[in-house]
């Protein structure tokens with residue numbers, strides 16, 4: 166797998182799953198990253214909490230370019246990311262895991278590329294398989310070994326946030342083929358592809374999306390569901406690293 170990084174999403178903010186953890190800070194052209202470095206079964210692992218150590222950075226203000234470039238500069242070749250998502254698909258239920266294989270981009274105001282012209286040039290990167298098929302397969306195998314419900318594919322819709330969606334938006338996303346909705350996978354996955362890194366996201370379904378859920382959505386229900394499942398999620402990550 167090469168050097169591995171875990172990008173922890175909502176509910177996955179600490180590196181307690183690793184041993185000999187040390188904090189680090191690194192500056193690059195796009196900003197500063199704060200990360201942790203540790204080991205698991207003799208492998209060096211970098212841990213980056215996407216929303217900051219105390220979940221203080223909202224999805225639309227995350228410095229995705231600094232994060233991905235920083236991981237690249239730390240020698241990372243493989244990224245296992247986690248994300249909390251709402252489900253649009255009745256077959257994908259809260260507490261299930263999904264290894265999405267496609268995305269639909271509904272973000273609006275993010276820096277989504279390293280290729281802005283200038284010294285990096287104008288480059289159009291292929292997005293046929295945005296998520297690394299080998300890594301997805303490894304994580305699905307790990308989940309099967311652990312007896313978890315892991316859906317091996319799905320289409321993730323990325324919204325700008327930080328608000329949740331309207332039921333009308335969710336109906337539109339369903340019509341377009343979306344299975345999951347979240348706020349962070351784009352541009353993270355795109356930047357990882359541009360940086361030629363193997364990237365996959367474990368999505369944890371925390372709720373049915375707006376209008377499908379019988380009650381209005383709250384951030385605390387998302388956080389509570391992640392807390393309830395964080396041990397299973399950590400086991401899934403560690404098992405995947407072991408394989």
Ligand code: HPA
Nearest residue numbers: 249250251346347348374
């Ligand atoms: N919508 C957007 N992001 C989310 C959701 C949702 O329903 N659940 C968890 N993250």
